Amino acid sequence: MLCMCLMTASAGKAAFTFECQFDIKLIFHTFLFPLGEIYFRQIKTRLDLIEPSLAVWSGFADRLSQCGFICLQKGRCVSLLYSPVDNSCKLFDVIYDESGGIGDIEYYILDTGNRWIPESCVDVATCSGITTDGEYWIYPKSSQRKRIKIFCYKLRSDPSEYITLKSTNTFIQHDDTNWPSKGRQCYSSYKLPLKRADFTKVGIQIQNMEVDGTDYTFALLTGLVTVPFGHSMDCNGERQRQPCPHYGTATINTRGTGLIIDLTLTWGVTGGWRMELKDFNRSTDGAEISFTCAGWCGKCGPVSEPIKFQLSTEFISAAEARVVICKA
Incomplete structure (x- = not known):
């Protein structure tokens, strides 16, 4: 031969x-x-x-x-x-x-x-026949075909994409139901439950990396939560009042995912009366964001929505997700 x-x-x-x-x-x-x-x-x-x-x-x-x-x-x-x-x-x-x-x-x-290589969880299901939900390497066009660790959910029936958060991301919703009594501002305490959403995974649209902030599939909810991922709410007192504690905090941490929130996104007040976004912090690598919403009563979060993920410089080992190779 x-x-x-x-x-x-x-x-x-x-x-x-x-x-x-x-x-x-x-x-x-x-x-x-x-x-x-x-x-x-x-x-x-x-x-x-x-x-x-x-x-x-x-x-x-x-x-x-x-x-x-x-x-x-x-x-x-x-x-x-x-x-x-x-x-x-x-x-x-x-x-x-x-x-x-x-x-x-x-x-x-x-x-x-x-x-x-698959571009979505639908590709994982259709090209491989895999029906087990879990972490997979996906190469979407929205990331210029660079690999992203994606949790594929409902592979057997209706595949969708989630990002697994190594640290719980928490968003607090303080509103008038938390007032100890009506008609006053700047309470030093609040009536329980203080509504909150604790996300362990966050849903995304793989075509454009947009976050589905109201997908609470993998969020632990306390009370009747309406704030989406990336938002918080406060209703304890007008921003200029001193001293006045504020309870509407937000904590984002994407470290360990290989992703960060879009760096061009701007944050501020998204609605309410005499509001202010206070104590905004973002880590040097962009992975951690925290802020407090202060006002009477309103919401804070991304002003230039929607929230999108982008690739970070963090290296994620190939061993952290399952590999799928598609063949004709």
Whole structure:
């Protein structure tokens, strides 16, 4: 059997052309790929953005084209690392992020029509037949096809997407039902229950990364809550009164998700009488946001809605979610 593997490169793509002289049945039954060109997109990245220990196959290849050939044989391979220094070849079932072109590692991503990665939980269900809810790696267009850890819910019937929050995100709704008595302002205490929503997961629209703030599927509600994710309410006294405690706090923490709230979003008063958003804080990495809503009575939150997630610079291990490879 004679099999020659050629490799050409242009415009950031490496094309592996396989010219083999053997019986056609052997091609499909042994190698499981058709003749022709298979493309790998080449990007620059850094070694700290890749996890070599999580390779689905690791070994040696005489050249890059041979490493690519092995990737095609392995059904779960969608990217690879090849070192011409020691001829090491590592294959991965996830696509790691690039480093904005400033990395020193050449990394190759499989670009072919008969093997792809899911863009939504609907893709997970339809291309794999998986019906078990859980954390999966999704590559939506809204993130420029970069991987996001998504909790896929109701895969068996009506798939939808959620972000699992490592820390509970809490939003307080203080209103006139919390007054100890009617007609006064600036109470030093309040009547229970103080309404609140404690989110452990938050729903999103995968097409645009918008938060579905009124989806309380994975929120513990105390009282008749109406404030959405990212909002709070206070009704204890006009903003200028001193001293006057205010109870409408909001706490957002997305650390551990690889996402942050859109940095262009502006926050402030969204309605009410003599209101003010006080003590607004956002961590340097953008993962934590907290504020207090103060007034008589009204709401605070994002002024330039809707709330959207964007990718952060935080690295999330591929081991934290399940991999799905779609095949034609």
